Amino acid sequence: MAETNGAPAATAAPGGVRTVACVGAGVIGGGWVAHFLARGYDVRAWDPAPDAERRLRDLVASAWPALTRLGLAEGASMDRLTVTGTLAEAVAEADFVQESAPERIDLKISLLAEIDEAAPGHVVVGSSTSGYSMSEMQVKAARPERLVVGHPFNPPYLVPLVEVVGGESTERWAVEWASEFYRAAGKQVITMDRELPGFIGNRIQEAAWREALHMVAEGEATVEQIDRSMTAGMGLRWAFFGPCLTFHLAGGEGGMAHMLDHFGPSLKAPWTRLEAPELTAGLRDAMVAGTDEVVAGRSTAELIEQRDRRMIAVMRALAEVEAEEAAEARARGTEGNEDTEGGGA
Numbered sequence: 001m002a003e004t005n006g007a008p009a010a011t012a013a014p015g016g017v018r019t020v021a022c023v024g025a026g027v028i029g030g031g032w033v034a035h036f037l038a039r040g041y042d043v044r045a046w047d048p049a050p051d052a053e054r055r056l057r058d059l060v061a062s063a064w065p066a067l068t069r070l071g072l073a074e075g076a077s078m079d080r081l082t083v084t085g086t087l088a089e090a091v092a093e094a095d096f097v098q099e100s101a102p103e104r105i106d107l108k109i110s111l112l113a114e115i116d117e118a119a120p121g122h123v124v125v126g127s128s129t130s131g132y133s134m135s136e137m138q139v140k141a142a143r144p145e146r147l148v149v150g151h152p153f154n155p156p157y158l159v160p161l162v163e164v165v166g167g168e169s170t171e172r173w174a175v176e177w178a179s180e181f182y183r184a185a186g187k188q189v190i191t192m193d194r195e196l197p198g199f200i201g202n203r204i205q206e207a208a209w210r211e212a213l214h215m216v217a218e219g220e221a222t223v224e225q226i227d228r229s230m231t232a233g234m235g236l237r238w239a240f241f242g243p244c245l246t247f248h249l250a251g252g253e254g255g256m257a258h259m260l261d262h263f264g265p266s267l268k269a270p271w272t273r274l275e276a277p278e279l280t281a282g283l284r285d286a287m288v289a290g291t292d293e294v295v296a297g298r299s300t301a302e303l304i305e306q307r308d309r310r311m312i313a314v315m316r317a318l319a320e321v322e323a324e325e326a327a328e329a330r331a332r333g334t335e336g337n338e339d340t341e342g343g344g345a
């Protein structure tokens with residue numbers, strides 16, 4: 001029996017899933033396959049490309065050493081992957097289906113309808129789409145109530161985040177079931193209550209990306225400068241505190257409220273080509289209240305201590321990897337090709 005209210009009786013409990021089907025096995029589908037195998041699932045994969053099986057097995061084999069270092073689930077094995085000749089064979093006996101086909105709306109609509117027809121009616125189907133809404137994609141499915149977006153980040157076998165959201169015809173149980181399943185499969189899940197193009201993560205990163213493209217197009221910054229501004233600057237902090245908590249500390253003891261009162265007006269300065277939202281009193285208060293929730297009673301001094309320890313941990317980890325890479329390059333006689341200007345903590 002499923003743990004999530006309203007799921008059909010035949011649906012596996014989210015923590016009891018044994019077999020996952022992956023439809024589409026490129027960069028993301030292949031990454032999902034590696035993740036699910038490392039978590040100890042049986043995986044059945046289908047991809048129509050003639051060289052798909054070789055590409056997929058190569059991808060899994062190259063991810064496996066990292067996954068082994070991170071720790072495999074009991075019984076996890078690359079041998080538990082079956083590549084099938086048809087879509088129906090992949091999904092027929094699956095407890096969950098992850099679709100990762102190319103990002104084309106016509107293809108997503110027809111493929112999700114095909115998966116829906118071939119997969120048992122009680123099985124939840126997640127789409128890796130990076131921007132379409134499930135409402136647009138589920139229109140031709142006979143049983144759209146079990147279709148959800150499960151948006152991963154590349155590579156899905158290392159980045160923990162999955163954003164889960166349903167469409168207009170998705171039933172609540174399916175969204176809850178998928179969220180629980182991804183958690184049981186080792187992911188960190190954001191369950192969204194409403195559809196939003198690009199979900200949360202892509203909206204944030206595409207804002208930065210859009211500015212990067214503007215600066216390159218105008219000859220204002222180089223690609224190297226843009227990437228370094230992130231890797232030696234914001235990226236280090238964002239790995240553990242995120243942009244809101246990071247700016248809370250920019251306000252010193254006055255926190256988010258002082259940060260917004262102090263720097264809020266500069267949002268309207270011509271720093272960005274994006275239209276800034278009106279910094280109304282309501283938005284200000286919502287930001288301050290939301291930040292207070294995340295702060296959860298920690299003092300500014302405590303937060304600063306946590307930030308500094310975590311940043312040093314990230315920098316040390318980077319320095320360790322860079323030293324390993326340099327040693328490997330020396331052994332190969334190709335030293336000098338690595339980017340060793342990183343953390344250095």
Ligand SMILES: NC(=O)C1=CN([C@@H]2O[C@H](COP(=O)(O)OP(=O)(O)OC[C@H]3O[C@@H](n4cnc5c(N)ncnc54)[C@H](O)[C@@H]3O)[C@@H](O)[C@H]2O)C=CC1
Nearest residue numbers: 024025026027028029049100101102103128129130152154
């Ligand atoms: N590449 C990325 O960084 C991310 C991509 N995504 C999403 O993941 C999905 C897949 O993207 P990628 O893996 O990057 O693309 P990709 O081009 O690497 O892989 C797509 C795979 O789908 C296969 N395919 C083609 N037609 C198919 C069909 N009718 N049925 C099943 N498979 C089919 C192709 O042979 C190919 O192996 C897209 O929806 C994309 O938006 C989500 C997060 C990150």
Ligand SMILES: C[N+](C)(C)CC(=O)CC(=O)[O-]
Nearest residue numbers: 129130152153154202205
């Ligand atoms: C480039 N992309 C929009 C497909 C990226 C994503 O969707 C998430 C990621 O991996 O950054």
